[in-house]
Amino acid sequence: AQTVTQSQPEMSVQEAETVTLSCTYDTSENNYYLFWYKQPPSRQMILVIRQEAYKQQNATENRFSVNFQKAAKSFSLKISDSQLGDTAMYFCAFMKPSQGGSEKLVFGKGTKLTVNP
Amino acid sequence: DAGVTQSPTHLIKTRGQQVTLRCSPKSGHDTVSWYQQALGQGPQFIFQYYEEEERQRGNFPDRFSGHQFPNYSSELNVNALLLGDSALYLCASSLVHRAQETQYFGPGTRLLVL
Numbered sequence: 286a287q288t289v290t291q292s293q294p295e296m297s298v299q300e301a302e303t304v305t306l307s308c309t310y311d312t313s314e315n316n317y318y319l320f321w322y323k324q325p326p327s328r329q330m331i332l333v334i335r336q337e338a339y340k341q342q343n344a345t346e347n348r349f350s351v352n353f354q355k356a357a358k359s360f361s362l363k364i365s366d367s368q369l370g371d372t373a374m375y376f377c378a379f380m381k382p383s384q385g386g387s388e389k390l391v392f393g394k395g396t397k398l399t400v401n402p
Numbered sequence: 403d404a405g406v407t408q409s410p411t412h413l414i415k416t417r418g419q420q421v422t423l424r425c426s427p428k429s430g431h432d433t434v435s436w437y438q439q440a441l442g443q444g445p446q447f448i449f450q451y452y453e454e455e456e457r458q459r460g461n462f463p464d465r466f467s468g469h470q471f472p473n474y475s476s477e478l479n480v481n482a483l484l485l486g487d488s489a490l491y492l493c494a495s496s497l498v499h500r501a502q503e504t505q506y507f508g509p510g511t512r513l514l515v516l
Contacts, residue, residue, distance in 0.1 A: 289444075320504070330445075330492060330507035376444050389435065389458055390494075390505060392444030 287312045287379050291393035298367045299401050305352075306362045306396045308377030314338075318380040319353070319360045320390070325373040333375070336360065367400045374398075404429050406495050406508035414514045415483050423478040423511045427495030433457075434476040435505060436468060439490040451476050452498055480513075488515045 288311045298304035310319070321333040336344045336353050343351050348368075352361045364371055377393040407426045415421050427434050433452045437445035447460035451470035470476045474495075480487055490512050494505035 322507075327509075328490065329509045330494075332504055332506070335504060378444075389447040389450065389460065390437075390445070391447070394442075394444050 287314070287317075287381065287391045289377050289379050289391055289393035291375075291377055291396050293396045294394070295397045295399070297399040297401055298364075300367055300369060302367055303363060303365045304367055304398065306364075306375050306377075306398065308360045308362070308393060310358050310360065310377070310379050312358070312379065312381070314381050316382050318382070319351075320378040320380070321349070321351070321360075321362045322376045322378060322392075323371075323373045324376065324395075325370075330376070334362065364398075369400050369402060372398060372400045406493055406506055408491075408493050408508040408511050410511060411509065412512045412514075414516065416516050417483055417485060419483050419515075420479065420481045421483060421513060423480075423491050423493075423513070424475065425478070425493030425495075425508060426475045427493075428506050431495035431497050431506070432474050433496045433498050434470060434474065435494045435496070436476070436478050437492040437494065438462070439492055439510070441489070445492055448478070483515045485515050488513060 290309045317338045319336045323331045323333050334346045348365045350363045374395045376395045378390045409424045435450040436448040439445040449459040450457045454470045465481045467479045490510045492510045493508045496503045496505045
């Protein structure tokens with residue numbers, strides 16, 4: 286079974302600075318998908334970024350980028366130019382590919398990020 | 403473009419009662435997954451529905467059951483409620499024909515069992 290570990294329960298960063306959230310996972314699969322989701326205090330889970338394991342290039346979405354190290358089974362999220370609206374719980378999630386349809390997401394326990402003014 | 407919607411937003415029940423939660427998927431999506439998120443934890447997969455059938459199931463007892471309707475909306479039913487069932491219940495939708503498509507989440511239903 287796949288597991289996802291987020292070793293930082295809480296982190297804080299000053300507005301406009303850069304912060305990196307860590308995530309490691311365990312799987313015997315060669316192809317899979319990794320996600321970072323954001324859950325603000327309003328609780329709606331929002332996709333931040335997605336990475337396909339077969340792609341060597343790290344995914345980037347505006348201020349959000351990942352450092353995907355497949356051999357090390359590491360998938361960290363870097364937030365640049367942090368904004369107050371980035372304050373939220375961040376969840377790392379794993380999905381294995383499926384022949385016929387969407388698979389389940391396996392989540393880590395989350396990292397609570399606070400952006401300070 | 404309507405996103406995933408869930409109802410009700412909050413619910414209070416007592417032990418032993420039964421509850422039904424509802425989910426409407428994002429427009430164009432045909433697959434619905436349900437997750438339970440206990441306080442301070444990541445979501446845990448309950449089950450997934452496609453073509454009105456349960457495709458996958460996580461490690462949850464039979465007290466948890468579901469249904470999917472022809473319009474792709476879904477219900478989650480929990481019987482004989484326990485205090486430990488108190489959690490945020492999240493619904494996520496996706497499109498099976500794009501097998502690894504992202505799952506989009508609804509705002510959740512907060513269930514409190516007293």
